[in-house]
Amino acid sequence: MHTYSPVFLPMAILALWTMHVLLMIPFARFKAGKQGQVTAEDFRYGESERVPDAVRLPNRNFMNLLEVPVLFYVAGFMAYLTHNVDGLVLGLAWAYVALRVGHSIVHLGHNNVMHRLMLFAISNVVVSLIWWVLLYRLVTAPAT
Template sequence: MGTNLGGGLLGPVFALAGWTGCVLLLIAFRRLRAGFRGDVHVRAFALGEDASEPLPARLANRNYMNLLELPVLFYVACLMAMMIGRGTPAMVGLAWLYVALRMAHSLVHVTYNHVMHRFAVFAVSNGVLVLMWVLLGLQVFGRAGA
């Protein structure tokens, strides 16, 4: 069924959505832990994020927001490719690579948070996303006259 719906693109879409849910659960865990330890008052979360919030909770929250920003273009590219039947093996491979890189980015971000490591993974993931869009564009517009 996955092949008929875009060459297996549903797998990476669900994987990234699931990963985003895991990071959301991490926020809840870190915020609850900080609250029960008395490291932060519940008022610190009134506007979503506060400087008094412990760093691990802030990092998880920031990473979650990051997973809701640029990956929107990933979801759109995958859904477009599925809709028009262009879920080629190359597109599927790039989609899985993108998911792996976003997961690596998250892991760096919410653990040791080395900025240059995080930036490198982020930059490569963005390059993969651009390649997905270029490939999709070539598949759509390169065959427009055919």
């Protein structure tokens, strides 16, 4: 029987969501190529100005999912390694995942900048709270 820390589940869900967004990139690019909107040359050095916004969005969202979320993954492993996985950390972890998935849905959907900003800002507060909780617990823990 395998056992695991419950903090790994929200981490895995966010990783799977990131891979889902990653898979959207080639679909958007091939579709645009088939419609004659882009050529392979438009991606030689990243994305040229000819690349339509609908094709750029999945790539930009994927990059977002590889930036600040790295701090979430590190915090999850740190919570596990220091035996600090509890209801507070788990609740914050699930809130973070929900906010990041929500951010992606808005970004890739109706793309309202204010809605996106709200979700992004709150998610950053949540990941910061996880780190503050861990830092407090590390500083106040008895030395071994």
